[in-house]
Amino acid sequence: MKKVFLLILAGIFFSNLVQAQSSAKGMLNWPKVENQMKPWTRWWWMGNAVDEKNLDYVLQQYKDAGLGGVEITPIYGAVGFEQQYLQFLSPQWMNALNYTVKKANILDMGVDMNTGTGWPFGGPQVKPEYAATKLIIQNYKLNGGEKLTEKIKAKEAKQDFAVLQAVTAYGSEGETEDLLSAVQKDGSLNWSPKSGVWNIYAAFAGKTRQMVKRAAPGGEGFTLDHLDKKSVDVYLKWFTDSFNNKPQGVRSFFNDSYEVYGATWTPTFFAEFKKNRGYDLAKHIMDLVSKDSTNESIARLKSDYRETMDELLLNNFTKNWTNWAHGLKSLTKNQSHGSPGNLLDLYGAVDIPETETFGSSAFAIAGLRRDSADIRNVDPDPIMSKFASSAAHTGGKKLVSSETFTWLTEHFKTSYSQCKPEAENLFLSGINHIFYHGTTNSPANIPWPGWLFYASIEMNPNNSLWPQAQGLNNYIARCQSMLQIGKPENELLIYWPIYDIWNNAKGLDMALKVHDVDEWLHPTAFYKLSQDLTKAGYSFDFASDRLLSNTVTKVNELQTAQNASPYKVLIVPSSYFINLQTLDNIIKLANDGATVIFQALPKDVPGLNDLENRRAKLKATLSKFIFAQSGNEILTYKIGKGQILLTENIRMALAQDSIKREELTDTGLKFIRRKNNEETIYYLVNHTAKDIDTYLPINSIGKMTLLDPQNGMIGTGAMQGNKVRVQIKSGETLFLNVSTNQLQNIAWNYLNKEGKKIDLNNSWSLHFTAGGPEIPASQKLDKLVSWTELKEPKLAAFSGTGVYTSTFTLASKTGKEYILNLNQVNESAKVWINGKEVGILWSIPFQTRIGKYLKTGNNTIKVEVVNLMANRIREMDIKKIQWRNYHEINFVNIDYKPFDASKWSLMPSGLIGPVTITPYY
Structure with a gap:
């Protein structure tokens, strides 16, 4: 059985998955999109209040929107629904898990699962002896001839399980004495110095008493001692027993970022230190807890201490947990950052290393909104993300994932345009398996906005943007379909x-x-x-x-x-x-x-x-x-x-060593490169403020084919020697396939001579089809403006879908191509020309090719626009309508203060334009 599983594992990670291959006619196509190439989402089970009917309902919606899988993380619940809570790992909870896996399989979706609730790992099975441990030091002073009158016992409150592990005396002349054996059972010290002044340091293995943060019902308890193998084994046995030691169909078990605060110790630390560092740490307790931040010897001692922490976490937790998961025919997915160890090794010890983004990055993309309220002290850093991808690449692993968009903006203000470059920075860092943070499971009968997690971007069906989520999801799926094939080519x-x-x-x-x-x-x-x-x-x-x-x-x-x-x-x-x-x-x-x-x-x-x-x-x-x-x-x-x-x-x-750089970065473009058999794949990203139209020098040799991941267009690039022409606007991306095969794709349709713009300045009809709190009356617009500026009073609070229709006349259709430019859209638009669906324009620049949809004479255009949730939430807070009522943390803003949208300004909404069509000849 073990051999069979290893073969399955190898098939997942070491095959070429689905190749970007040529058809019988020698044409390059996009790879077939499998579920792991689509974006997945962290799926918050609030209070574990799930049932089969609603699981059916929400999973189908996730599938239809383009999600490829879910990662179950149970957390605290909503007030008033306690009767619906399921105790974590109870028979009823296991039935819900099994039903979820079964339903997901039917929908061709995957299921991952947190090996715990909330974070970090812990729960009711973690008795005090197995809980996160800290080093407690107590200091005493004795003069020559004196005896210690107080007993050596942990003075800190609630440390009944603290174990005395070392007692060392330090003389004024640098002498040291091990006094542990001189401590009696009642804590009395049977020792007295002969002369001088002595400092006595007692070291206890105490407990941090940290509890699981955001725990779900049945998951409450102490945080685990990750550094101790026995404690980890006891913790995992709870799951093994609940699973009846049988695989549950979970693709991968997940561990969130290491947030075990103050866990500076484990009972075996002295022994492990002596074995691995070669000397007795008990003799150096005084230096270990010294406040001197400049002493070289103390720095060296602490380096040895940290290296030992690294070994304990790697071997006793990370590798141990991964071996356990493999025994259940599952993988592990781990966020190693935050750990007290070598991140590269900790990421590398699991099957799917995972990084995260937290906050928003600054991009020069023309027109991209970045509110000052969304800026945190440190932006997401692509170099940091490369720690996870490096571990995957150097270990020959196919997948490397990311918890994505955590606190990207303030609640209810996140647009798909803001998501796109943040995801692209991850792709450029080597990430190829995005998980949204996140989606809160919300039953159908919960009033809008449904159940929400306090740090998510509301990637759920109650979001007013949800009807057009396929725009973002399909883009990510196309990108990941290319970034999961072959292998990275990093020199x-x-x-x-x-x-x-x-x-x-x-x-x-x-x-x-x-x-x-x-x-x-x-x-x-x-x-x-x-x-x-x-x-x-x-x-x-x-x-x-x-x-x-x-x-x-x-x-x-x-x-x-x-x-x-x-x-x-x-x-x-x-x-x-x-x-x-x-x-x-x-x-x-x-x-x-x-x-x-x-x-x-x-x-x-x-x-x-x-x-x-x-x-x-x-x-x-x-x-x-x-x-x-x-x-x-x-x-x-x-x-x-x-x-x-x-x-x-x-x-x-x-x-000097003939290692060539890619000169294409001189244009401001960013790239990542992969090798797939005879093909080299470049992912090109324009995060500059300028549009780029140039012949790019490429180090790889072969026929060059361009692929646009936003609209799926493919075409052979125009070449000058080993340069290929690219046209890539601010905010856009392209894939470039360089192949030694003689592919027969049609030529890429470049936009060359620009003709006179056609302004779509006829009147527009605006009709509202979905949303709330109330559906506004239809509008007739002589000029496009934010619908919050119109006289209809219901529009200030409206979040939902508005459909714009208009007509325009095309005197003659002589252009080689025509570009529709919606310009300002708040926040996403789906377009039809002459009754035919063109696609979703969900990000900057809001442009697309429409030549094949146009006709000479009269034409019709329909634009379905969805706006943010912000204005509706603002109205609810102004009216003090109760929409948030959760156990533990209730609901906070991006600065972790009580959330209140009542003072917000209205967010612009709808199609603002101006809308133009530009012919190219």
Whole structure:
């Protein structure tokens, strides 16, 4: 059975999935879209108040809107519906899970599941002895000849389960004594110093007492001790028993970002530290909890402490949990950020690494709205996202996912136009499996706006934008259908110097959070180098010390895993510390034929144990690097079959080694590149404020085909040598397929000579078809304006669908193509010309080709527009209509303060235009 599952696993991750392949006629087509290529969503089960009828109802709606799967996360419930709550993992809850999986299978959707409720992992099965643990230190002082009168017991309240693990006395002359055996059962200390002043430090394994945050009914309890294998095993057994030790059809079990606050310890820490670091941490308790933030020895000690935390979390939780999931024929999907460990290894130890976006990014896209109220202290960072994608790429994994759009804007104000570039930044970072954050399960009988989660973008059927959700969903599906085939083609592997981060005398554990990248990531030479290489047009992934220990050189390239794409060069950014074993591994890679570039040679070894001996070894190793000048700024050390280069000018060294950058980035375009058999696939994104029409230089050689993921159009590109012409407006994207096959697609229809614009300035009829709180009366418009500016009083509060119709005359149809430009749309529009559906214009620029729909003479146009929920919510708060009433956290705004929309200004709504048609000849 295990062998069968491994074959299934291999089929999921190591096959080419559905290839972007040519038909019998030699034409390039879009890949067939499978459910994992569509966007999925985190699916909040409020109070676990689910039933088969409503599960049927909502899953069908999700399917029809273009979602490919759901990720069940049970949380707290709505007040007044307690009788409908199901206890987590009860027989009734299991029936609901099984029904969901069955229904999803019928709909060709997938189901993932949080291995818990709320976050982080914990619950009623986590008794105090298995709960998250913290180090408690108590300090006593004794003079020579004195005896300690108080008993050594944990003084902190509610620490009945605290276990005394070490007692160390420190003399004024630097002496230390282990006093643990001198502590009696009642806590009395049977010891007295002979002379001098002694400080005594007692170390207890105490409990954080953190409870599961946002827990669902039946999921309440202490947070788990993730660092202790026995505790993790006890936790997972609850699920195994509830599942009767049988697979449940769950594709992947999910773990949210590590938010185990204050969990600085585990009962086995002293033993693990001594085994792995080689010395007794109990002798260094005073330094471990020291407030001195400048002492070098303390920084080294804490580096060793953090490395031990990393090992415990990796082995006792992450790998352990993944092995458990595989036993149930499921995968694991993990958000490793926030963990006190090496993020690359923690991401890499699961089947689907997952990053997240939190807040909004600044884009130069012309006309894109970004409200000041939506700006948080740190924007989502593509380099941070590359930690998850790097772990997937270097491990040969097909899928890498993201919790997407968390707090992208304030509630009810998120447009699809704002979602698009944020998703594109993820794709450019190597993410290819988007999960919305999120969709709250809301039964059909719940009044509008339904049940809502306090940090979601309301990606649900009650959202007034929902009727046109297919626009965004289909775009993401097309993109992911291309980004999930083949393998990434990144030529560079960049070492991440984790010891430079760990070597810090401040604090204790070090959680590397996605929200704190300005503290632990942005100041580093590693980050600056990554940004510079991105802008220059290079593609890369990150490597950890553990990854390099398993990397081999094959035909002068670096192979990180059997199914991973090879890398041409290893780059070691400027770093102060390097592990001796890592340096030896790097030297071996070069000796076997690899090219390694050091931005600067490391200066020291990390950690505290056997320090001088290890420093001597580092010095001896580096002394063997006999460099010769090979360029103005480059030193070269030939070793074995390969070479080690030393230079601050990484780009010059890459050029010397014939590693070409993609010059297309000089235009401002961003890209990511994948290899699929004989095809190279480029994803091109224009996040600049300008429209680009140029011949792009492309490093890959072959016939070039353009694919537009917004409208599905495919055509052969015009070429000049190895350049291809692209026309890509601000806010638009294109895929470029470079193939050695002789494909027979028709030529791409470029927009060349622009003719005179046709203004659609006839009157418009506006009719409202769906929404609330009331359907407004139909309107006759001589000029397009926001419908909130019209005299109809119901329109100020209206959120829903308005249908605009008008006519225009086309004197002659002589253009090669015609472009409809709606200009300002708030927020999404579906267009028909002469009764034929053109498509959904849901993002900037609100333009599309309509030549094939036009006719000479009189033409009709219909534009169905959906606006935001904001104005209706504003009205409800002005009138103090109760629409939010939840247990635990009720409902908050983007700053986590009580939500109140009553002071909002009205959001513009509808088709504002001006609407024009431009012929091209």
